[in-house]
Amino acid sequence: MPIATPGTPGDGPGVTMAVGIDLHQMFGLHFMVNAYRAGTIVAVVAGAVGWFMVLRRQSFAGHTLAVVSFPGAAGAVWLGLSATVGYFAGSIAAAVVIALVPRSSSGRAHSQESAVIGTVQAFALACGVLFVSLYGGFLDGVTGPLFGTFLGISDGQVVTLGAAAVVVLAVLAALGRPLFFATVDADVAGGRRVPVRGLSVAFLLLLGCTAAEVSQITGALLVFALLVMPAAAAQQLTARPAVSFLVTIGLAVAVTWLSLGAAFFSVYPVGFYVSTFGFTVYVAAAGWRALSERMQARPPRRSPAPSAPPSGAPSGLTAGA
Amino acid sequence: MRPVRPVRPVGSASAAVAGPVRRAVRFDGAAVRLGGRTIWSNVDLEVGPGEFVAVLGPNGVGKSTLIKAMLGIQPLSEGRVTVLGRPPGGSGKDIGYLPQRRNFDPNLRVRGIDIVRLGIDGDRWGLPFPGGASLFAGSRAARQRVDEVLELVGATSFARRPIGRVSGGEQQRLLIAQALVHNPKMLLLDEPLDSLDLPNQSAIAGLVSGLSDEYGITVLIVAHDVNPILSYLDRVVYVARGGTVSGPPEQVITSETLSALYETPIEVLRTSDGRMVVVGQPEAPAHHADRHTGHPR
Numbered sequence: 001m002p003i004a005t006p007g008t009p010g011d012g013p014g015v016t017m018a019v020g021i022d023l024h025q026m027f028g029l030h031f032m033v034n035a036y037r038a039g040t041i042v043a044v045v046a047g048a049v050g051w052f053m054v055l056r057r058q059s060f061a062g063h064t065l066a067v068v069s070f071p072g073a074a075g076a077v078w079l080g081l082s083a084t085v086g087y088f089a090g091s092i093a094a095a096v097v098i099a100l101v102p103r104s105s106s107g108r109a110h111s112q113e114s115a116v117i118g119t120v121q122a123f124a125l126a127c128g129v130l131f132v133s134l135y136g137g138f139l140d141g142v143t144g145p146l147f148g149t150f151l152g153i154s155d156g157q158v159v160t161l162g163a164a165a166v167v168v169l170a171v172l173a174a175l176g177r178p179l180f181f182a183t184v185d186a187d188v189a190g191g192r193r194v195p196v197r198g199l200s201v202a203f204l205l206l207l208g209c210t211a212a213e214v215s216q217i218t219g220a221l222l223v224f225a226l227l228v229m230p231a232a233a234a235q236q237l238t239a240r241p242a243v244s245f246l247v248t249i250g251l252a253v254a255v256t257w258l259s260l261g262a263a264f265f266s267v268y269p270v271g272f273y274v275s276t277f278g279f280t281v282y283v284a285a286a287g288w289r290a291l292s293e294r295m296q297a298r299p300p301r302r303s304p305a306p307s308a309p310p311s312g313a314p315s316g317l318t319a320g321a
Numbered sequence: 322m323r324p325v326r327p328v329r330p331v332g333s334a335s336a337a338v339a340g341p342v343r344r345a346v347r348f349d350g351a352a353v354r355l356g357g358r359t360i361w362s363n364v365d366l367e368v369g370p371g372e373f374v375a376v377l378g379p380n381g382v383g384k385s386t387l388i389k390a391m392l393g394i395q396p397l398s399e400g401r402v403t404v405l406g407r408p409p410g411g412s413g414k415d416i417g418y419l420p421q422r423r424n425f426d427p428n429l430r431v432r433g434i435d436i437v438r439l440g441i442d443g444d445r446w447g448l449p450f451p452g453g454a455s456l457f458a459g460s461r462a463a464r465q466r467v468d469e470v471l472e473l474v475g476a477t478s479f480a481r482r483p484i485g486r487v488s489g490g491e492q493q494r495l496l497i498a499q500a501l502v503h504n505p506k507m508l509l510l511d512e513p514l515d516s517l518d519l520p521n522q523s524a525i526a527g528l529v530s531g532l533s534d535e536y537g538i539t540v541l542i543v544a545h546d547v548n549p550i551l552s553y554l555d556r557v558v559y560v561a562r563g564g565t566v567s568g569p570p571e572q573v574i575t576s577e578t579l580s581a582l583y584e585t586p587i588e589v590l591r592t593s594d595g596r597m598v599v600v601g602q603p604e605a606p607a608h609h610a611d612r613h614t615g616h617p618r
C-alpha cells in the first residue's frame with residue numbers, strides 16, 4: 001500500500017495549525033508537484049468527458065473501460081512495458097469492442113450493449129488477476145492499479161497524460177455540439193444528417209482514453225469518482241448545459257486537489273479520498289436539488305388574481321393567434 | 322363546410338406549370354423492403370408546396386418509414402423520391418422533423434430551450450462559445466429566433482424548465498418549436514398528437530395548421546386518428562398494405578375507402594355543420610370534432 005508520511009515526524013498533528021508550512025513542505029517534494037500536475041490534467045479531462053458520459057447514460061461503459069485498464073496495466077508491467085501504455089491500450093481496445101456492438105436508440109440495443117459490456121468487463125478483470133499473478137502475485141501489485149496511487153508519477157508520465165488530455169479535449173471540442181445533439185435527441189439529429197453512430201464510436205474512444213488517464217490516479221475501480229460524481233452533481237445543480245459543464249470541471253479539479261492533499265497528510269490511498277469527497281459533493285448537490293424543488297412545489301406566493309393568462313397556457317393556444 | 326383557406330402564392334396551378342421540381346414531395350414507384358419484408362411498394366405520391374397533408378393508416382404499415390424515406394434515413398429499394406426538388410437527405414435545414422413520440426427521461430437535466438436551440442445549430446461542429454450572445458451577432462440572432470419561436474408555439478413560460486419535467490403536451494410544443502426554429506419549408510411530423518389529451522391534440526393541430534397557412538410551410542403529419550386534424554387537411558394519404566391512396570379528404574375519407582383500407586367497418590359521418598367525423602377507426606376515440614368549434618380560423 002502506498003504510504004505517504006509527512007517529511008518530518010515532528011510535525012505531528014500540525015496540519016491545521018500550520019497549513020502554510022505544510023503546503024510549502026508538500027510542494028517542495030517533486031513527486032507531489034507531479035501528483036498535482038497529473039491530478040489536475042486528469043480532473044479536467046474526466047470532468048469534460050464525464051459530463052457527456054453521464055448525459056449519455058453510458059456510465060456502465062465508462063466503468064468497464066476503466067476496469068479494463070487494469071489488465072492493460074498489469075499485462076504491460078508483466079511484459080516489462082510502461083504501465084501507462086498498458087492503461088491506454090487496455091481501455092482503447094475495450095472501447096473498440098464496445099463500439100462494435102450495434103447500438104440504436106431503441107431499448108433493445110441498449111440491453112444488448114450492457115450484456116456485451118458486462119461480459120467484456122468480467123473477462124478483463126480475470127485477465128488482470130492472471131497478469132498480476134504471472135508478474136509476481138503480491139498484493140501491493142494490485143492495490144495501485146485498482147485503488148489508485150499518486151506516488152512516483154514521473155515527469156514523462158505527466159507529459160504523456162498532458163498530451164493525451166490535449167488530444168481528448170481537442171476532439172471533444174470539435175465534436176461537442178453535434179455530440180450533445182445526438183445525445184439528447186438522436187432521432188432529430190439523425191434527420192439533420194448528424195452522424196449519430198460515428199459520434200457514438202468516437203465518444204467511446206474518447207471515453208476509453210479518459211478512463212485510462214483517470215485510472216492512473218484513482219485506480220481502475222474508483223474511476224467513477226472523477227468520471228461520474230462531479231458530472232452527476234453538477235447536473236443536479238443546474239439544467240443549463242454550459243454552466244453544468246463548467247461546474248463539473250471545477251468540481252473535479254477541486255475534489256482532486258483536496259484528495260491529493262488529504263492523502264499526503266494521511267496514510268490512506270488517494271482513491272479513497274477522491275471517492276469520498278466526490279460522494280459528499282454528489283449527496284450535497286442531490287439534497288440541494290430536492291430541497292429547492294420542494295420549495296418550488298409549494299403553492300407559490302404569487303397573487304391569485306388570474307389576469308390575462310400567459311401565452312403558454314396549456315390548452316388555450318390557437319393557430320395564428 | 323371546411324373553412325376557407327387563403328390562396329397560396331404557389332398553388333397547384335403554378336406548380337403544374339413549373340413541373341415536378343415545384344412539388345414539395347414526389348414519390349415515383351417507390352418501395353421499401355426491410356429484411357425481406359416489403360413495407361410498401363408502388364407508392365406514387367405528390368404533395369404541393371404549402372399543403373397540409375395527413376398520412377394515415379393502420380399501425381405497422383410503414384407511415385414512419387415514408388417519413389424516413391423523405392429524410393433520407395431510410396433508403397428506397399425501388400423507385401425515386403424527391404423532396405423540395407432534391408434527393409432525400411439533401412434538404413437539411415429546409416425540413417423540420419419531429420420523430421415519433423419521444424419521452425424524455427424525467428431525469429434529463431437539460432432545459433427545453435436548449436433542445437430548441439439545437440434545432441438551429443446542433444449539427445454544426447465545435448462548441449458554442451459561452452456568452453456568445455453578447456459578443457456575436459449570429460449568436461444573438463439565434464437566441465432571438467429561439468425566443469420568437471417559443472412565443473409562437475406558446476412555450477415561453479416553461480422553456481427554461483428541464484425538459485423531462487414538463488408535461489407531454491408541453492414537450493410536444495417544444496419539439497415543434499425545435500422543428501420550426503431553423504425556418505424550414507416543410508415539416509414532417511410523426512404522430513405529433515399521439516398520447517396527448519384532447520385539448521392538447523386540437524391545440525397542436527390548430528397551431529401546426531396555422532403555421533402552414535401563415536408561412537406557406539408544407540406539412541406532412543402522420544396520424545392514426547384523423548379527427549383532430551380533419552378540418553385542416555388539404556390532402557390525405559392513406560398507407561395500407563397494397564400501397565397508398567391519396568386525394569382530397571372528401572374523396573378519400575369515405576366509409577367505403579376506409580373500410581377497405583383498414584379491413585374493418587368504418588363509418589364517416591357528417592355533423593350538422595357539415596364537418597366529417599370518422600367513427601370505428603382503430604384506436605380512435607370517436608368524438609373529437611366538437612373540439613374544433615372553438616377555433617377562430
